[in-house]
Amino acid sequence: MNLTKPKFLIVSDQKWVLKKLPVVRNILSECPQLADVELVYDYRRLTPKVSKGRIEQEWFQEHISRQAILDGYLGAVFVASLAQAKRWKLKSGLRGSHFSDGDGFIEAWAAANSSSVVRFKDKSRRDLLPKVICHELGHGFTELGLTELEVHDFDYQTSINNIDGFYRELRLGDERPSLLKRLMFRLQVLLDIVRSPNP
Numbered sequence: 001m002n003l004t005k006p007k008f009l010i011v012s013d014q015k016w017v018l019k020k021l022p023v024v025r026n027i028l029s030e031c032p033q034l035a036d037v038e039l040v041y042d043y044r045r046l047t048p049k050v051s052k053g054r055i056e057q058e059w060f061q062e063h064i065s066r067q068a069i070l071d072g073y074l075g076a077v078f079v080a081s082l083a084q085a086k087r088w089k090l091k092s093g094l095r096g097s098h099f100s101d102g103d104g105f106i107e108a109w110a111a112a113n114s115s116s117v118v119r120f121k122d123k124s125r126r127d128l129l130p131k132v133i134c135h136e137l138g139h140g141f142t143e144l145g146l147t148e149l150e151v152h153d154f155d156y157q158t159s160i161n162n163i164d165g166f167y168r169e170l171r172l173g174d175e176r177p178s179l180l181k182r183l184m185f186r187l188q189v190l191l192d193i194v195r196s197p198n199p
């Protein structure tokens with residue numbers, strides 16, 4: 001986990017996703033601690049395990065998180081096209097989701113096409129994928145205990161259009177001690193398992 005040079009892994013076999021990453025970066029970098037955020041695109045052909053319209057967490061951890069954690073990423077996002085989402089029976093209408101599992105690593109997926117846009121109630125619109133990626137990562141920062149902010153106060157489905165506002169207010173620095181505490185706790189749990197005489 002490295003907050004001095006934060007980086008996120010974006011996994012997809014949809015090459016157009018690469019073109020959207022500068023937009024994602026612009027939104028994230030509204031937060032001072034994410035000003036130099038790095039988004040690394042990893043072209044991988046994966047077929048996720050899906051149950052009840054959602055990607056299974058265990059599949060995500062095994063195929064994406066495990067290596068990404070070792071490589072020092074703060075989180076990972078898997079991106080599917082709308083055709084893939086349909087083929088894999090991801091819940092239609094759900095354009096992304098964040099795994100809330102308390103493992104200290106941000107995990108999320110998103111489904112979109114290159115031309116997908118969100119239309120808000122006030123008739124404003126924006127590019128769907130960058131909004132969804134930033135939204136789900138936003139949930140991740142809250143889950144990690146890095147902020148008290150709630151992304152739904154700034155960006156909610158098609159009713160509130162202010163994902164930029166979330167990152168403008170987001171401050172990660174002050175919360176680092178609590179993150180460290182969580183990591184130390186997890187490390188202790190793992191050490192206890194390793195040292196246990198009856199594993």
Ligand SMILES: [Zn+2]
Pocket residue numbers: 135139151152
């Ligand atoms: Zn949400």
